[in-house]
Structure formats: structure tokens, C-alpha cells
Amino acid sequence: MKRLLIFLFVSCSCFSQNQVVEIKLVNPNIGTEAFQIINESNDQGLNQIFQTHNVIRYEKRYNHPLFIDKYYEAECQNCNTNQLYTDLLNYSSVVEKARITSYGSAYNDALYTKLQSAIIGNPIGVNNGVIVTNDSGLNQIFQNFNVNYFNALNANNYYYIVCNCDNIALKSALDSYSSVINLTEFIYASYWLKNNQFQKSKTLIYPNPFLTNFNIQSEDIISNYSLIDISGKQLIATNSKNEIDKLASQLNSGIYFLNLNFENGQTGNFKLIKE
Numbered sequence: 001m002k003r004l005l006i007f008l009f010v011s012c013s014c015f016s017q018n019q020v021v022e023i024k025l026v027n028p029n030i031g032t033e034a035f036q037i038i039n040e041s042n043d044q045g046l047n048q049i050f051q052t053h054n055v056i057r058y059e060k061r062y063n064h065p066l067f068i069d070k071y072y073e074a075e076c077q078n079c080n081t082n083q084l085y086t087d088l089l090n091y092s093s094v095v096e097k098a099r100i101t102s103y104g105s106a107y108n109d110a111l112y113t114k115l116q117s118a119i120i121g122n123p124i125g126v127n128n129g130v131i132v133t134n135d136s137g138l139n140q141i142f143q144n145f146n147v148n149y150f151n152a153l154n155a156n157n158y159y160y161i162v163c164n165c166d167n168i169a170l171k172s173a174l175d176s177y178s179s180v181i182n183l184t185e186f187i188y189a190s191y192w193l194k195n196n197q198f199q200k201s202k203t204l205i206y207p208n209p210f211l212t213n214f215n216i217q218s219e220d221i222i223s224n225y226s227l228i229d230i231s232g233k234q235l236i237a238t239n240s241k242n243e244i245d246k247l248a249s250q251l252n253s254g255i256y257f258l259n260l261n262f263e264n265g266q267t268g269n270f271k272l273i274k275e
Contacts, residue, residue: 018075018102018103019075019081019100019101019102020073020074020075020081020100020101020102020103021073021074021075021081021084021085021088021098021099021100021101022061022071022072022073022098022099022100022101022105023071023072023073023074023088023095023097023098024067024070024071024095024096024097024098025070025071025072025094025095025096026092026093026094026095026096027094028067028069028070030042030043030094031043031046031072031094031095032060032069032072033058033059033060033072038056038057038058038059039055039056039057039058040058041058041072043094045091045093045094046088046091046094046095049084049087049088049091050074050076052087053076053079053080053083053084053087054076054077054078054079055074055075055076055079055084056075056076056077057073057074057075058072058073058074058075059072059073060072061073061107061189061190062189062190063107063187063188063189063190064107064110064162064187064189065110065149065151065160065161065162065187066110066149066160066162067162070096071107071189073101073103073189074088075103081100082100085098085099085100104188104189105188105189106186106187106188106189107167107186107187107188107189108166108167108168109162109163109164109165109167110160110161110162110163110167110186110187111160111161111167111170111171111174111184111185111186111187112153112158112159112160112161112184112185112186112187112230112255113158113159113161113174113181113182113183113184113185114157114158114159114181114182114183114184114253114254115157115159115180115181115182116157116178116179116180116181116182117157117180118156118157119134120134120135120180121133121134121135121138121180121181122134123150123151126148129146129148130142130143130146130147130148131147131148131149131150133150135180137177137179137180138177138180138181141170141173141174141177142163144173145163145165145166145169145170145173146163146164146165147161147162147163147165147170148162148163148164149161149162149163153273156209156275157182158255158273160187161174161184167186171184171186182253183253183254185230185254185255186230188232203216203217203218203219203220203260203268203270204216204217204218205217205258205270205272208270208271208272208273209272209273209274209275210248210272210273210274210275211274211275212248212249213245213248213249214248214272216241216260218260218262218268220262220263220264220266221262221263221264222241222260222261222262222263223239223261223262223263224237224238224239224260224261225237225238225239225240225241225243225244225258225259225260225261226238226258226259227244227247227248227256227257227258227259227272228256228257228258228259229254229256229257230254230255230256230257235247235256244258248274251274252274253274253275254273254274255271255272255273255274256271256272256273256274257269257270257271257272258270258272
């Protein structure tokens, strides 16, 4: 069975706003989704909670920079989502934490950030579980918000951040520290879309990161392009690669998502980084 990774954004009107319960597992091997069963896990106790609350979907939330195998979400039908949340939170031997949110929502403990300089703000160690950098001002922010993960992406000056904190307040503090921080963005969940008929297109985008424009090499014919920024706002939808190139050359530095529609009916979704 082939799978396609789809990036989803809360601010896009095309996505469901149904309430779901996000779950972080204690053990990444206990409570995982059951193979080919959309509303069960591999844990009997968790399944009993799902049956009680008529859970119709249980699946993994991808794209967290640190806890890549621990985040899941449950959606119930004709049920009390608050009670589902309470019962899951009380099942503490399997569920580390839970929260009520919406499908495709941003994680509440993680951010992207870009430093202004390649030499200021780099991580140099850990002190009592909190990341230490070579900048004292950034260290104070990390101490205040208990930042325990700060790791570089494969792009100039971009980092993942994870904290034991309210990441909205952390984002505000980082955005205010503009002498060191260039930008910060939330990280949204992504999902695997199951499709037995799907054959993955061999598509290559290069260079990525790019300075002005990028090339697309694919075995399939592309019928439509759409470019989305990190907040989920669609910047352009077109059938012309030239139109994408014109916009790409004018973009600010940052992270973007390119959605491709192919003439064979399939789609592809790719993360782009503009330097």
C-alpha cells in the first residue's frame, strides 16, 4: 500500500475544522495506530476508550521535529469531545498528555525559527535540560520558556525549536528579539493519506533551498501549480511554471509549500526554502 504525505494548514478554508483530541504517547510503541484499521490502536485500554466515545478516526500526526513517533489524534462522531479528552488524559500509563484542537492544527510546543546571523545564536550545550547558545539574550529567552531542543534544518540559519511551554508566548518573545531572530513560524501537523491505487510520482525539485527560481523534474505532466506560505495562505494557483517563477523570484526568505496537480489525477506536495 502506497502513501502520500499531505501538509495541512488550519487557516485554509478547504480543511475540516472538526474538533479532535491530540494525544502524545508515553511510549512510541504502545498506543500506535492499528494496521489498516482506521479507529483502533495496538493497546486494548485505548481501544476501549475509543469504542466508548465512538472514535471514527485515529491516526498519526507527522511533522513534529522531535517527537516524531509519539503524536496522534482521535476524532469521534456524535460524542462529547471534552469527555473523550478527559478519559484519554486519565489513561496516563499510555497517554502522556492530550489537548482538544482541530484537524491539521499547529503543534503547541514547537516552532521554526531563522537566525539573523550564521554565527550568533548557535547552540553550544545544555544546562539543566535547557539549550545554551552563544548569545546571552537568546539564552535568557530559552531559560524563561524551558527550550529543550534547538536543532538546525538543512538550510541557512533555520532551526527547529521545542519547548515545555506556551509556544505562542515563546514566539512573541523571539519575534521581539529581532537583533538575533529573523523570523519564527508555527509547525503544522501533516498526515499520510492512504490510497491503494496511488503510484508515487518521481518528481525532483532543485535547487532547494533556492535563491531566485527552482527547477521541477518529473516523469508526469503537471497540470497545475499552487504555492502556499507557512501560515497556510495560498499565494498563487496557476497552470504556468513561468508564473510560479515570477512569484518565486520576488518571495521573501522563508519556508513555502508547493502543491502540484498531475494530468494523471495525482498530486504532490513539497516543502521549499527560499534563501
